[in-house]
Structures are given as structure tokens and as C-alpha cells.
Amino acid sequence: MQRNWIGRSEGAELTFPVADGEGGITVFTTRPDTLYGATFMSMAPEHPMTMEFARKSGREKEVREFVERVARQNREERTGEEMAKEGVFTGGYCVNPATGGRIPVYAANFVLYEYGTGAVMAVPAHDQRDFEFAKKYGLPIVVVVQPAGEPLDGAAMPAAHEGPGTLVRSGEFDGLGNEEGKKAITRHLEGKGLGRATVQYRLRDWGVSRQRYWGCPIPVIHCESCGIVPVPEEELPVVLPEDIPYSRERGNPLAAVESWLRVPCPRCGKPARRETDTFDTFVESSWYFLRYIDPKNDRAPLDPEKMRRFAPVDQYVGGVEHACMHLIYARFFHRYLRDKGLAPGNEPFLRLLSQGMVCMQTTECPKHGWRYPEEVDENGRCRQCGEKVSVGRSMKMSKSKRNVVEPSELIAKYGADTARVFVLFAAPPERDLDWSEQGVEGAFRFLGRIYRLVAQRAAEIAAASLAWDDSAEVRRIRQATHRTLFKVTGDIEERFHFNTAIAAVMEMVNALYLVEDAAWKAPATAGALREAVEILLHMLYPFAPHAAEELWARIGGKGLLCLRPWPEADAAIAREEQAEVAVQVNGKVRGKITVGVGATEEEVGALALSEPRVREHLAGKTVRKTIYVPAKLFSIVAN
């Protein structure tokens, strides 16, 4: 997902000497193979050489007019593929280093000054933007990469050919495949000191400063004569003033605090002003987690020795928006810290889980717009005007859409445990979650159910000791307990699939409800049931800690449940002795048989073939092949 944002692209920097003058224009291109087809040059309007060319050629007026017009357009207007390609001839020329030909230099609105070198060699035959530009201004289109098939004609082609092909009209490079051509031409120019292979990166713009009070101060002072001066180290940290006027007016409240704002310049001592913008929170959160490892260090931001022991972070959990924004900045920071020898490795995080968003259906009144759930009555009408509201599809919860639930109300009505269980049960964490009042009720009911079960049996459980006999009943109970524990442990630790873990706990609760009264009372089984309930509460704890802890106390558990180690599932106990095996004939299930888990393929096969329904479907056919998936399935192929 970050590929677009990091924007790594391999290519070459090539220099085009300025015709009738000094120096040259360096461009970045991913297609050095098309160099012979470069028939003009496009420069960003902001590029300093744009106006320089114009001044020399006496075209200053036209060029300035264009540059200023583009500058007025905002980025949104200027970017976007639909935007018309526009440009103006600067009056200057440079020399194509391959052909030696003079080519005109244009300023063009689609060339971005901040990317690459801010200048592009234009190859209209093989780049769609250049193609459109050339058509508009009547510039030559020279085909230099010929794909298989009909020879392309620059004048007649309807669009640029951006794909692969064989080099033509490229002097000594004719006949090379275009991929080899890239290398060969780059090497050739390198020999002449006019080019080199490079890799360009494009880190998405990150506006690190914010016009607000709540943020880390940027330790910088603005001085009329010295310019931007860093706050001296001994004066760090810059502390924000506390007596600030909170107003709803626009602008940063810090700008109004004269006593904080006015400081002498650390360099010349003349009156100066502090920077009032503060850092974007992503700045701090790009590395604060490492500081936890070494929080009291007052000599350095981080101790590399300690970093090597604890970093990197094992698991990062964040929303999709973090995958591109915060994560990319944090990785950027980490590389800086690595280069400074402060943090080990290339990456700050080992694993990423990007969790989904919480969504809820939206309701809209024709007169009043978005409605909060409580602004709609039971009949689906707006409480303000009585109009029928329309129910829209589920969207990310946001105050602007009013499709939100108030956590405090939710907690007052159901408690925090219910909210947790619902959120974790409704969907796996990487998926978006649909909020549902009924789902919340369901979570509440589940907690009530488990609470009643354990509270009702509390006395019996507390009286039982963790001892049992080897009866079938005990084995059944313990098997169910340990199987559930396996499932829950795996779902939590390996997959983070809390929804299926909770489902397994629910199943176990359902099973415990069916246990006969006598079994709770008989010492032999009561011990196994005590184990079952203890483990049950352990498994409940991560999802509903308050209820689990309270029930733990009720059954006479020692100390706090949360301080006890997670129980260990016993594979020997969890193992099934019997298994139901589905018998398939030509891919369709025709019967089921019960076998011991250790049964051999021959034993299972014999049993399978004696099933009446199976025999029916085999009548008149010859068995060609059988496949046995132990303890699961026996498949017969026959014709």
C-alpha cells in the first residue's frame, strides 16, 4: 500500500547542454532508451531557468504571464489527468546529447518542480503527456521504440506508445531491446559525463506543522536580522504557556501570548519571536515508543545498547489510514535513527495488523439532514419535524454524519465488558465493523448467561477440589475444556481472531448449561467442572475482564485472575478418541461412519464400503481409487 507513497523509481539523470550558452539542464527519466526521440524539453514554471531563458530571448512577458497564471492555480486544479496540458515556449534551446539536435525548451503546467529535477525531456512518441503537449503546440513526434508489427508513424499515431519494443532511429543503439537500450544509453552518456543511473524517491508531502496549541513546540526563533535561529540546547525544552486565551477565533492561540512569544534572538540579542506552529502528532508518534525502552535517559534520546535488546516493536496495530500516513513517517524516522546509530535494523515494526473501522448506518431527514439515532423515533420519523427519515448505508462513524454511539451511555446501560465483547465478536479486527444495537444486546445476554451459570454453581465449584477420576464423564468434560482452550489460545495468539475465540467460549458455556445438576454435586465430576470453569474464566478475561474477575472471586479463586498465568492446554486430554468420517462417492457425501482415530485406511475403507447408501451409489460401478483423509473423509472414485 505504501508503494505509491514511497514512489521508488529507477532511471537516470541526463544532462542536456544549453544551446548558445553555459551549463546544462539535468532531467530525471525512467526511459533513457527513448532519448533519441526527445524533441523538446518541458520545465516546471517555478524552475529558475525558465525565467532565465525567457529573459535572454526577450520572451519575458509571455512567459511571466504563464508562470503567474499557473502559480495561482492550486495543486488540485493543476494536477488531475483531465487537466489540459498547457505551456509556453521560453525562447531557449538546449542540445539533445544523443542526436546533437537543438530542441526548444517549454515551460509546462504539468511538470512538478518538487519532483526529480523539475525538468523533463519530452518524448512525445512514447509518453502520453508529452504526446498531447506536442500535438497541441505542433512539435515533432519521432518514434524511437518500435513494437512488433506495423512500423509506427509519428505523425499518424493516435496516442503515445509507452510499451516495450526495439530501438530505431537511435544511432548505434538501433536494434537493441528497449530494456537493454536503457542501460546502454545511460552508460554511453555516463562516459561523456552527461548522465548517471539513479533511483528517485517521492515521499508524500508531510505538513509537519500545525496551527494549534496542542502539539510539541517547534524549537525555533524568528529574528529579523538572523532569520531562523534554533533555540539553544540549554534552553530546551520549550515549554508552552498555560495562561493562554482559548478562543474560537481562527489562528493559533499561542500568537496572542506576548510574554511567551517575545524573546531575544539567541544569536544577536535583538527582539525576536518564537515559532507558534507546533508539530503534527505524527512527528512524536514516529519514535516515542522507542523512548519507553529508555525513558529516564537525560543524555541522549535513546540508548543504542538498550535499543538492541528491545527494539523493534513486535506488533503494530493501526487503522488503514495509518498504514500510509503514520507508518510511513515512522519508518522514515526509524531510518534516520538507524543512520545515527540510535536504533537497530531497518524497520521499526515487525508485524502490521491494520484494523477496520467502526461503521454504522446513517439516517437522514429530508428537512434536517443527518440525524443522531436518538433524534429518530420508533417509527423512523424525525423527532423535530415528523418527516420520515431515509436510512442510508453503513459508513464510518463520524460526528459529521451523526452515526455515532455515545460510549458513556453505552457503558452506563450495559457496562464496558459488553461493549468490548460486542466489538470483538462482531468481526475479525482487520475488517470493518458494523455497529448494531441488537449485536450489543446479544453480547450483554451472553455475559448474563455466563454470569448466571457461574454464580449459580459458585458454592459447588468453591467446595470442589481439582481432582477427578477416570470416568467417561470426566474425560468428556476435560476434553471439551482443553479443546476449547486450544482453540481460544490459538485464535488469540496467532491470528488475533477474537470473534472465533469468543464463539468457542460461547459454545463451552452452552455445553456447561447442559451439564446435569448431579454432575455438579458428585465429587468425581465436580473437580473436572471446577477446572472447566476456572479455565473458562481465564478465557473470558481478555474480553470481559470485570465480569471474569468478579466471578473468579465468587468461585473462591485465589488472588487476582489477571495476575495468574494463562492456563496451558493439554494435548493428550484434548485428543478425540472417535471421529466421524464422511464417505464420498465421486465427490458427493453418501454416508457417515464413526471410527477410532487410530483406525487404518483399510479398516476405514472396509467400513465405508459396507455403508448401505454408499453401496447403493456404487452399484454397477468399479472402484478406481480411494483417498483417506485421517479422521475426516473417505473418498471413493468409481465408474
Add this chain to the structure above:
RNA sequence: GCGAGAGUGGCGGAAUGGCAGACGCGCCGGACUUAGGAUCCGGUGGGCAACCAUGAGGGUUCAAGUCCCUCCUCUCGCACCA
């Protein structure tokens, strides 16, 4: 346009290539009750059946929701990056 993710019952969702629909919601029935929107128990994809069902269509396989091709739809992110 490029990139990422997702399409499974009435709904949220389960399912190392091995019995599709676990668990929950909703709905139906029963029990207990003066009462039930509480609780407990049972049922619940479609079709009378053979069978049919995981967005559509092909393929691989004894076996496909899962793997491979060709599409469609939705969500999110990016968007002239040379």
C-alpha cells in the same frame, strides 16, 4: 487510470484444498409464569423430493468459498511523479 481490500443464509460472520453456513442476531415453537420485550429448552439456507446453493463464467483436482484464468460490483487510498 494505478494500488490495496472485500463480495458466503433475512443480518453480522465461520470454514490448514476435505461434510459450506461454527458462534451470534433475527424469526418460529415449547417450558416456567397473573404476565413476559426476562430466563431455560428445541428448531431455523432453498426445494415435497432427487437435488440446488459461497458476485458471473471458464479451468485444475478424487475433492474448490479456498488454487489458476476472464469478467462484474462495492469500499478505501493515490492520482500528470517524467
